[in-house]
Amino acid sequence: MKEMCYWCGRDATSKEHVPPKCLFPEEKDIKSIYKETFRRSLITVPSCDEHNLAKSHDDEYLMVCLGGRVGNNGIAYIHTNTKIKRAIERNSKLIHTQGEDEISISGKRFPVLLVHIDTYRLMRSFESIARALVFHEFSFRYQGRCQVISDIFFSPKDFKSTNFQAKSAQMLSRERKRWTTENKGDNPRIFTYQFSNLDAFGTFTVALTFYEETVIYVIMSLLDNGTYPQNGKIIKIINRPISK
Numbered sequence: 207m208k209e210m211c212y213w214c215g216r217d218a219t220s221k222e223h224v225p226p227k228c229l230f231p232e233e234k235d236i237k238s239i240y241k242e243t244f245r246r247s248l249i250t251v252p253s254c255d256e257h258n259l260a261k262s263h264d265d266e267y268l269m270v271c272l273g274g275r276v277g278n279n280g281i282a283y284i285h286t287n288t289k290i291k292r293a294i295e296r297n298s299k300l301i302h303t304q305g306e307d308e309i310s311i312s313g314k315r316f317p318v319l320l321v322h323i324d325t326y327r328l329m330r331s332f333e334s335i336a337r338a339l340v341f342h343e344f345s346f347r348y349q350g351r352c353q354v355i356s357d358i359f360f361s362p363k364d365f366k367s368t369n370f371q372a373k374s375a376q377m378l379s380r381e382r383k384r385w386t387t388e389n390k391g392d393n394p395r396i397f398t399y400q401f402s403n404l405d406a407f408g409t410f411t412v413a414l415t416f417y418e419e420t421v422i423y424v425i426m427s428l429l430d431n432g433t434y435p436q437n438g439k440i441i442k443i444i445n446r447p448i449s450k
Contacts, residue, residue: 211254212341213334218252224338226265226331228289229272229416230396231281235288240281247392251338261334266293268331270301271323275358278417281395325361329354336412336424339399353425378423382413394418404428 211218230245270293272278273285294300302322333352340348357375360368382402391398395418402411408429414422 209252210347211257212251212338212347213257214254215347216254216256219255220253220258221250222253222258222338224249224251224342225335225397225414225416226268228265228269230393231285232289236281236284239284244281244393244396249339249342251341257334261331264327264331267300267324267327270294271328272416272420274321275417275420278419279395282417325359328359332356332414332422332424335414336426339401339412340426343401348426350427355423355425356421358420358422375421375423378411378413379421391415 209218210216212222227245227248230248232245233243236244269285270290273282273290275282303320332354336352337348340346355371355374355378357372359371382400385400385402387401387403389398389400396416398415400413400415402413404410407427409425409427411423411425414424416422
């Protein structure tokens with residue numbers, strides 16, 4: 207298992223960082239404020255070139271979209287004004303800017319950019335992270351479908367989809383309070399993750415939290431994967447025994 211790609215099962219040729227390493231600020235960008243390093247104890251999984259090197263542009267796009275989101279912590283703000291700013295200056299087409307505006311927070315005005323986001327591209331990145339975490343935690347290659355849910359996905363032209371995402375995210379947030387599993391991550395101000403218990407339908411969810419405020423839920427199913435919990439490693443995912 208350790209020599210196969212976490213996603214497709216082909217021979218692994220490299221190690222994929224989970225989540226992408228670029229989401230973690232470099233020490234040179236934060237050392238004047240934070241006297242610590244955030245690029246430590248990073249998770250890696252075996253990967254083929256297609257599911258690692260070939261998607262480096264998607265990793266950079268994910269970094270720009272997540273780091274620059276209003277409401278994240280101070281580390282994300284610094285990251286936006288250093289590494290992310292440099293990335294946009296190198297490639298002006300990296301993000302599609304629609305205009306500028308200002309927002310008010312605690313009586314203070316802050317300039318913001320209005321941007322058009324490729325939702326499906328982001329969902330693909332979150333799916334990749336979820337699949338990699340399943341492999342990392344349980345030595346199990348998930349092969350089924352993923353449903354990505356978050357209230358960050360907003361479209362003024364598609365109210366039905368936006369409403370579904372918002373309501374689903376609220377429901378999962380309430381359910382998460384009843385999860386009995388551990389919230390993990392050695393760099394909690396950058397990224398944490400938590401697996402739910404398996405439900406009666408063979409479905410489980412992983413919650414991905416970036417910069418303490420941006421939460422993404424990825425719903426996965428063992429039954430959809432064509433795999434049933436019949437051995438110890440799979441049962442570890444669910445934290446309770448399940449009959450065949």
